[in-house]
Amino acid sequence: MQLGQLRSDSIIGLCLLSVLGVVGLSGLMLLPVLLGAYVDFLGFSESHAGWVTSANLAGIALMSLLVSFQVRHRSLYQIAFWGLILMLLFDALSMLSGGLKQLLFFRFMSGLGGGAVQAVVAAAIARSSIAGRGYGIYIGFQFVLPAIAFYLLPAFLQRFGLNGLMVLLLALELLFLLFAKVLNSYPLPEQASSQLKGTWRSSHLALLISKPSLLSLFALCFYGIANAGFYAYVERFGLHSGLANQQVGDVLALANFLAVAGAALVYYLGDKHGFLRPLSIGIFIQVLSMLCLLQGAGWAYYAGVIVWSLAWAFSWPFFLSMQASLDKSGSVVAAGQCSNLIGNAMGPLIFSFALSADSYVPLITVAIVFFILSLLPMLGVAKYLPDGSVEYEKQ
Numbered sequence: 001m002q003l004g005q006l007r008s009d010s011i012i013g014l015c016l017l018s019v020l021g022v023v024g025l026s027g028l029m030l031l032p033v034l035l036g037a038y039v040d041f042l043g044f045s046e047s048h049a050g051w052v053t054s055a056n057l058a059g060i061a062l063m064s065l066l067v068s069f070q071v072r073h074r075s076l077y078q079i080a081f082w083g084l085i086l087m088l089l090f091d092a093l094s095m096l097s098g099g100l101k102q103l104l105f106f107r108f109m110s111g112l113g114g115g116a117v118q119a120v121v122a123a124a125i126a127r128s129s130i131a132g133r134g135y136g137i138y139i140g141f142q143f144v145l146p147a148i149a150f151y152l153l154p155a156f157l158q159r160f161g162l163n164g165l166m167v168l169l170l171a172l173e174l175l176f177l178l179f180a181k182v183l184n185s186y187p188l189p190e191q192a193s194s195q196l197k198g199t200w201r202s203s204h205l206a207l208l209i210s211k212p213s214l215l216s217l218f219a220l221c222f223y224g225i226a227n228a229g230f231y232a233y234v235e236r237f238g239l240h241s242g243l244a245n246q247q248v249g250d251v252l253a254l255a256n257f258l259a260v261a262g263a264a265l266v267y268y269l270g271d272k273h274g275f276l277r278p279l280s281i282g283i284f285i286q287v288l289s290m291l292c293l294l295q296g297a298g299w300a301y302y303a304g305v306i307v308w309s310l311a312w313a314f315s316w317p318f319f320l321s322m323q324a325s326l327d328k329s330g331s332v333v334a335a336g337q338c339s340n341l342i343g344n345a346m347g348p349l350i351f352s353f354a355l356s357a358d359s360y361v362p363l364i365t366v367a368i369v370f371f372i373l374s375l376l377p378m379l380g381v382a383k384y385l386p387d388g389s390v391e392y393e394k395q
Contacts, residue, residue, distance in 0.1 A: 003179065003181040003182045003184070005185060006182065006185040008127060008128045008129050008186060009128060009129045009130045011137070013182050013185050014134045014138070015137060015141070016179055017121050017124055017125060017138070017182060017183070018121070018138040018140070018141035018142075019141055019176070019179075020080065020117060020121055020176050020182070021118045021121035022141050022142055022145050022146075023172050024060075024083065024087075024113075024114040024115070024116070024118035025060070025114060026169055026172075027053065027056035027060065027107070027110070027111055028057060028228065028341075028344055029145065029146045029149075030146060030149060030165075031053055031228065031231055032232060032233075032234050032252065034053060034165075035052075035053050035232055035348070036235050037162045038052055041161055041162040042103075042162065044100065046233075046236065047352045047355075048100055050232060050349055050352045051100075051104065051349065051352075052107055053107075053232060053348050054346070054347075055104045055105075055108040055111065056107040056108065056110060057111060057344040057347075057348075058111060058341075058342075059107070059109060059110065059111020059112040059114070059115060060111040060112070060114045060115035060118065060341045060344075061111075061115065061339075061340075061341030061342040061344065061345050062112065062338070063083070063112045063113070063114075063115030063116045063119065064115045064116075064118065064119040064334060064335070064337040065338035067079055067115065067116050067119035067120060067123075068119060068123075068208075068332075068335040068337075068338060069331075071119070071123040071331055072188060075184075076123065076124055076184070076186060077120075077181055077184050079116050079120045080120050080180045080183055081177065082113075082116065083115070083120075084113060084173050084176060084177050084180065085113070085177075086109065086110070086113030086116070087110050087113035087117070088113075088173050088174065089113075090113065091110050091166055091169055091170055091173065092166075092170060094106040094107060094110065094166060095163045095166045095167075119334045119338070120334075121138070122320070122330065122333045123329070123330025123331070123333060123334045124183055125186075125320075125324075125330075125333075126324040126328060126329070126330035126333045127186045127188070127189055127329070128186065131328075132317070132321045133266075133267045135266070135317040135320040135321055135324070136263050136264070136266035137267065138317070138320075139262075139263040139266070139313050139316050140263035140267075140313070142313075143256040143259040143260050143262075144256065144257060144260050146256050147252075147253045147259075147260075148253070149253075150250075150252035150256060151249065151253035153249065155246075188329055207331065208331070208332065210326075211384075212326055212383075212384040213323075213326055213332050215377040215378070215380045215381045216319070216322060216323050216326070216332070216377065216378065216381050217335060217336060217339040218339070219319065219374050219375070219376075219377035219378045219381070220323075220336045220337075220339045220340040220343065220374070221339040221340060221342055221343040222343060222370050222371075222373040222374035222377075223340060224339070224340040224341060224342065224346075225343040225346050225347045225350060225370045226347070226371045226373075227312060227344070228343065228344035228348060229347030229348060229366065229367060229370070230308075230347075230363070232347060232348040232351065233348075233355070233360070235252070237301065237360055237363075238251060238252075238301050240296075241296055241298055241301040242297075242298055243301060251301060252305065254306060255306040255308070255309040255310075258306055258309070258310055259310045259313035262311065263314070263317065266313075266314060266317040266318070274385075275318045275321050275382065276318075276379070276382040276385075279315055279318040279378060280375060282312075282314040282315030283315055283371050283375050285307060285311035285314075286311040286315065287368050287371050287372070288307075289303075289308035289311060290364045290367055291364075292304040292307070293305070293360075293364060294364060319336070319340075320333060320336070322381055322382070322385060323336045326384070350366065351366060354366045
């Protein structure tokens with residue numbers, strides 16, 4: 001089997017792409033664990049730990065935007081290769097620094113590498129003949145792999161510390177330098193290279209600033225703020241509910257394992273019911289699950305986090321599918337990753353101002369507001385995608 005010669009609908013290829021994307025997004029996928037580790041092992045305050053995680057996410061977001069301008073013109077494999085090299089370098093340097101300013105810079109630079117990797121993965125899936133289901137697979141891996149990590153990392157961190165975790169990440173990055181060639185199986189489709197010729201759409205910037213694209217970019221930014229802001233403090237929320245560290249890790253692991261059911265449902269549904277209706281249902285369930293957390297009891301934490309994660313895994317692929325419908329080259333999806341990650345970077349910082357010494361109610365309130373804001377622009381995007389259409393040029 002040649003990694004660079006797989007069919008675009010190959011399940012093996014989509015699975016390899018998905019794991020590669022998760023490696024690029026490790027700063028986001030492990031966000032609550034990393035934030036807690038910065039507090040527990042480096043002595044940072046929760047606010048300062050939020051700054052460090054935000055710096056990493058800011059790097060991912062910035063490079064995602066830059067890569068979105070290159071996916072039509074550059075080899076996806078080459079972009080991912082140098083992104084992994086950048087991650088390797090600055091993840092290694094992060095182990096040598098305990099100071100806040102230095103670590104902020106190193107995590108930002110590592111984020112640039114991760115942003116390159118995840119952006120080309122998102123673009124490659126958009127080029128698949130089963131993009132909607134491909135994103136379902138991708139999101140499934142974004143939950144099952146962190147689930148394994150959440151289950152194993154509490155004990156791992158106690159034994160090996162934060163540097164042990166960084167060594168583990170370095171090993172994964174080295175491994176996927178070998179598997180990144182799978183990206184060569186997803187060249188620019190002929191329809192994407194020709195559909196925009198001779199019209200105003202031939203400008204990449206014009207495509208991105210078209211009304212449906214802009215609406216989707218704002219929506220994904222708001223969704224990123226809501227998810228990352230809440231997710232960054234979900235571990236602390238469990239401790240506030242009276243659970244021990246290991247119990248919180250078990251809840252997060254279980255929630256991520258069960259959330260795969262949400263992504264599997266996306267794979268089953270495809271575009272049978274369009275994109276907007278299931279997206280709206282998923283966001284509504286996320287809001288309800290956070291209201292459950294206001295009970296402040298251990299059982300409410302279990303139920304709320306599990307349902308919230310399942311709804312997240314269900315909702316997120318529909319955002320990506322709607323964006324992939326606007327442009328099959330993957331440019332809009334890659335730019336959407338940037339806008340979402342800008343939100344991810346802003347989330348922990350914004351939510352840090354909503355922290356209260358004795359209550360997490362303000363934090364949940366802010367999250368609900370941003371979830372609602374994320375849905376509103378997609379109502380406009382849906383007008384350009386009748387009956388779940390995946391061809392923007394028909395409009």
